Amino acid sequence: NAGVTQTPKFRVLKTGQSMTLLCAQDMNHEYMYWYRQDPGMGLRLIHYSVGEGTTAKGEVPDGYNVSRLKKQNFLLGLESAAPSQTSVYFCASGFARKLFFGSGTQLSVL
């Protein structure tokens, strides 16, 4: 009964370092999403995927890359982290526009 699982839960990076956030869902959903949440700004869409092998840009895609090699996994990559990418990152999967979220990854870039 896992739903949407995100790893890691916390991470601290130095400017310029790279990392990958992993999202896994066990609900067989076609759609998956990556959002970032910053104080006072709600949730902003970074990238999304409408099916295995597909990805598309959201509202704030710059500085991020994604891959959806398997239907159940959606990876978010930061190639060269910047302090502006300090945020809480949420992955979601869904159908009929009903999204189910993971519990988030707190990322700090120093």
Add this chain to the structure above:
Amino acid sequence: GQQLNQSPQSMFIQEGEDVSMNCTSSSIFNTWLWYKQEPGEGPVLLIALYKAGELTSNGRLTAQFGITRKDSFLNISASIPSDVGIYFCAGPNFGNEKLTFGTGTRLTIIP
């Protein structure tokens, strides 16, 4: 891009009071969704609305899809301590799977 404006930004109420909040859009939506987020967790879907004028309840929560298709409303009756959290509205454009979220209404219950 789209913007969803939620009002009020925050609310401080006493237990037992009713709560009303709303969400307005700069463009027409064909679906409205309401989510609740508790500290340290991701948002959880409360109510989904698919038709202009639709009124849908989930326990003490009632949401309405505005007839202009540019707004939605969420009411909570007889609030209890576990209602504390941030409430977000969300919606997609026509034919689009990208969901836009509002900036949220933070609900605090005063003992």
